Amino acid sequence: MEHHLVYCLIILLSLFFIVRCYEDDDVEVTSNSLDVPVVDDLQIMLEDYRKRGISGSRLTYEERIQFLNAHNDFRRNVDPSASNMQFMVWNEELAVMAQQWADKCVWKHGNPQHNPQPFSYIGQNIHATTASSVTGRSVTTSWHNEIKHYTYQTNSCAENKVCGHYKQVVWAKSSNLGCAIANCPQLTGTKMKNAKFTVCNYGPGGNYVGEQPYWEGRACSSCPSELRCGSDMCVQRPKCGPKTCANGGSLNMGTCECRCPTNYDGATCTMRSTGNNRGKRQGQETRLLYAIIRGLYNTLQRENN
Numbered sequence: 478m479e480h481h482l483v484y485c486l487i488i489l490l491s492l493f494f495i496v497r498c499y500e501d502d503d504v505e506v507t508s509n510s511l512d513v514p515v516v517d518d519l520q521i522m523l524e525d526y527r528k529r530g531i532s533g534s535r536l537t538y539e540e541r542i543q544f545l546n547a548h549n550d551f552r553r554n555v556d557p558s559a560s561n562m563q564f565m566v567w568n569e570e571l572a573v574m575a576q577q578w579a580d581k582c583v584w585k586h587g588n589p590q591h592n593p594q595p596f597s598y599i600g601q602n603i604h605a606t607t608a609s610s611v612t613g614r615s616v617t618t619s620w621h622n623e624i625k626h627y628t629y630q631t632n633s634c635a636e637n638k639v640c641g642h643y644k645q646v647v648w649a650k651s652s653n654l655g656c657a658i659a660n661c662p663q664l665t666g667t668k669m670k671n672a673k674f675t676v677c678n679y680g681p682g683g684n685y686v687g688e689q690p691y692w693e694g695r696a697c698s699s700c701p702s703e704l705r706c707g708s709d710m711c712v713q714r715p716k717c718g719p720k721t722c723a724n725g726g727s728l729n730m731g732t733c734e735c736r737c738p739t740n741y742d743g744a745t746c747t748m749r750s751t752g753n754n755r756g757k758r759q760g761q762e763t764r765l766l767y768a769i770i771r772g773l774y775n776t777l778q779r780e781n782n
Contacts, residue, residue, distance in 0.1 A: 571655025648683025
């Protein structure tokens, strides 16, 4: 009778171990994309400025995004298509200068003194309106509307018309943008009262005499070697390099660290995380089961003798 109980105990322990193995033997999924960052680069930059006590543009995060999206939408869809169009990113230092200039409420181009690095030349578009509200898209659209006066093939503007604002919006190498809006009771140089004065700075600036704003050709076919193709434009390569995160994890482009889903851990989310990884735990359980079975076997042997 005692022998039967011991045999049953061995069988039960073995079954328990087998079930544990199947519970933990999940299929590993390795799909991951560098195009889905967890932390937005603009948010990281603005938080850094806040910590450093730097007062920048008074635009909200959403208003900054409006200016950026409007510019990139127009740049992506130029006609004829551009082979070297660079994706535009927000630059808070350019926005700081734009805010300082806009607050002067003077209808002319200019900037406060600035460190020329990394831009030796800064481009600028300005806009003023007495409308009750103004958005980044409405302002950018007003500049882009000058396209009707511009001919790409001859790089010329219709007589007595203005095209410079449009050309700066789609200047391929102008990859950094910083904008600001000021409420001006009186906009000096005009008769406008209670005006909203918008200033956008571009780095590096464009509108070089005799040059077209971009090269005609298939999208991304002439991207500089340090850039890659994304959304039909030349964009900065991720500073994290080729790193990816397994099992559905997401790569934080700000810290280059993986955010792993539940039950996974490690630098690239490849290890099971329930205190210890699966392999280590299963090894411990195997040794424990072996010790129990060996002990029971020795007991049976002694009883038989």
